Amino acid sequence: MSETSVAKAVDQSAYSLDLEMSLLLPSSAPASWSPAVHEAARLLVGQPWTHGSTAPTDLLTLALLLHARTHTGARAPQDVPVAELCEALSGPMDREPQIIDEIDRALTKTGQNYTPEAGSAPLRDLFNTARNQYGSYGESWLADDIEPPAPGPSPMRAAAARLAQILADYPDESRKQAIAPQVESHLLTVKASRFQIVSRNSMIPLRCPYDDDVVTVRVDGPEAILECVQGHTSASRQLDAARVRMAVARATGAQPCAPGSHLLPELLIASTTLARHSDPVEANVFLRTREHPIVGRDDVLRKINRIIDRRD
Numbered sequence: 051m052s053e054t055s056v057a058k059a060v061d062q063s064a065y066s067l068d069l070e071m072s073l074l075l076p077s078s079a080p081a082s083w084s085p086a087v088h089e090a091a092r093l094l095v096g097q098p099w100t101h102g103s104t105a106p107t108d109l110l111t112l113a114l115l116l117h118a119r120t121h122t123g124a125r126a127p128q129d130v131p132v133a134e135l136c137e138a139l140s141g142p143m144d145r146e147p148q149i150i151d152e153i154d155r156a157l158t159k160t161g162q163n164y165t166p167e168a169g170s171a172p173l174r175d176l177f178n179t180a181r182n183q184y185g186s187y188g189e190s191w192l193a194d195d196i197e198p199p200a201p202g203p204s205p206m207r208a209a210a211a212r213l214a215q216i217l218a219d220y221p222d223e224s225r226k227q228a229i230a231p232q233v234e235s236h237l238l239t240v241k242a243s244r245f246q247i248v249s250r251n252s253m254i255p256l257r258c259p260y261d262d263d264v265v266t267v268r269v270d271g272p273e274a275i276l277e278c279v280q281g282h283t284s285a286s287r288q289l290d291a292a293r294v295r296m297a298v299a300r301a302t303g304a305q306p307c308a309p310g311s312h313l314l315p316e317l318l319i320a321s322t323t324l325a326r327h328s329d330p331v332e333a334n335v336f337l338r339t340r341e342h343p344i345v346g347r348d349d350v351l352r353k354i355n356r357i358i359d360r361r362d
Contacts (some may be wrong), residue, residue: 063299063305063306063307064101064296064306064325064326064327065099065100065101065103065326065327066099066306066307067091067094067095067099067105067109067230067231068231068233068305068306068307069292069295069306069307070099070105070106070109071087071088071091071109071230071231071233071307072233072271072295072306072307073106073271073272073291073292074087074109074110074113074176074271074272075087075233075234075235075271076172076173076235076270076271076272076273077235077236077237077270077271078171078172078270079162079172079173079235079271080121080160080161080162080173082117082120082121082123082160083113083117083160083173084235085120085126085127085128086113086114086116086117086120086121086127087109087113088127088230088232088233089113089116089126089127089128089130089230090109090112090113090116090127091109091113091230091231092128092225092228092229092230093112093132093217093220093225093228094108094109094112094216095228095229095230096224096228097216101325101326101327104208104209104212107180107205107206107208107209108209108212108213108216110176110179110180110209111139111149111180111206111209111210111213112135112209112213114149114153114173114176114177114180115135115138115139115149115152115153116130116135117153117156117160117173118149118152118153118155118156119134119138121156121159121160132217132220132222132225135213135217136213136214136217136218136220138152139210139211139213139214139217140210140214141210143207143211145207146181146183146203146204146206146207147206147207147210149206149210150181150206153177154177157171157173157174157177160173162174162177172270172271172272172273175272176272179205180204180205180206180209181204181205181206182204182205183201183202183203183204184199184201184202185199185202231307233307234309235271236309237268237269237270237309238268238269238270238294238295238298238308238309238310239266239267239268239269239310239311239312240266240267240268240269240294240298240311240312240314240317241265241266241311241312241313241314242265242267242313242314242315242316242317243265243314243315243316244263244315244316244317245264245267245276245316245317245319246316246317246318246319247288247289247319247321248318248319248320248321248324248330248333248334248337249321249323249324249333249334250323250324250333250334250335251334251335251336252321252334253318253334253336253337254288256276256286256288256289256319257278258276258277258278258280258282258284259282259284260278260280260282262278262279262280262282263278263279264276264277264278265277265278265279267289267294267317269291269294269295271291272291273285273291274286274289274290274291274294276289287322288321288322289319290322290326292306292326293319293320293321293322293324293326294317294319295307296320296326296327297317297318297319297320297330298312298317300318300329301314301317301318302314318330318331318337320333
């Protein structure tokens with residue numbers, strides 16, 4: 051496959067159903083979770099999957115509801131009637147959906163709670179993101195002299211309303227004929243001599259909290275975990291699982307949703323300040339022009355600093 055055709059395939063897959071599914075399928079999830087995700091994807095396969103779409107939140111919400119209704123094994127997700135799902139998702143628009151308590155209980159029963167030994171649980175983290183009523187915030191609002199913000203509508207509230215509308219007139223025949231991508235719940239592992247987080251005007255080497263070089267990045271569902279030369283493992287706010295998958299897709303030609311192990315000389319990962327589909331080489335001011343004298347050199351950061359120093 052040529053370099054051009056690989057790039058086009060990756061761009062088209064940046065906001066696809068199969069990639070969104072891979073971000074919901076951590077390897078440590080209970081066995082009842084993957085069938086719920088695949089059935090939710092089957093019901094929503096006809097929805098638009100584009101930049102800015104609300105479909106990923108809808109997929110997560112529907113998967114959580116299906117899991118809550120089927121985690122005991124008494125029935126399979128595909129056996130839950132659409133009318134039952136629609137009824138559960140319907141409710142007043144001025145309050146949080148009634149399914150939140152049901153999902154909460156199901157996650158507790160399947161071991162998806164925080165424990166000191168294991169830390170946070172992946173499905174609980176996904177659930178907390180969907181029901182968060184405070185939006186994005188930093189740590190500053192926790193200060194004693196700053197009053198915490200008032201809660202607002204959660205992403206799950208809007209998703210429940212959209213899903214109720216989508217499923218209200220959902221034909222039974224459509225469900226029988228729908229086919230969702232088969233996405234595996236396996237790790238994506240990348241080993242590289244150098245990982246760089248790339249924004250529009252910077253390239254920052256990825257390092258662990260102890261300032262050691264990172265040699266391995268693992269993506270497991272929604273999480274991206276780094277490992278340094280000293281063997282320390284940690285999460286990083288610089289890493290986003292979807293953007294790591296996109297970076298690997300660009301470097302190898304693999305589908306962004308695919309699991310596997312890769313050994314690379316370098317991996318350029320788009321910063322969270324860039325859109326998921328952004329190509330770091332095209333977005334970054336230093337990498338955009340391949341003829342730039344510092345591109346491709348091992349001492350690229352030192353040369354950038356020298357240029358900046360000359361401007362002072």
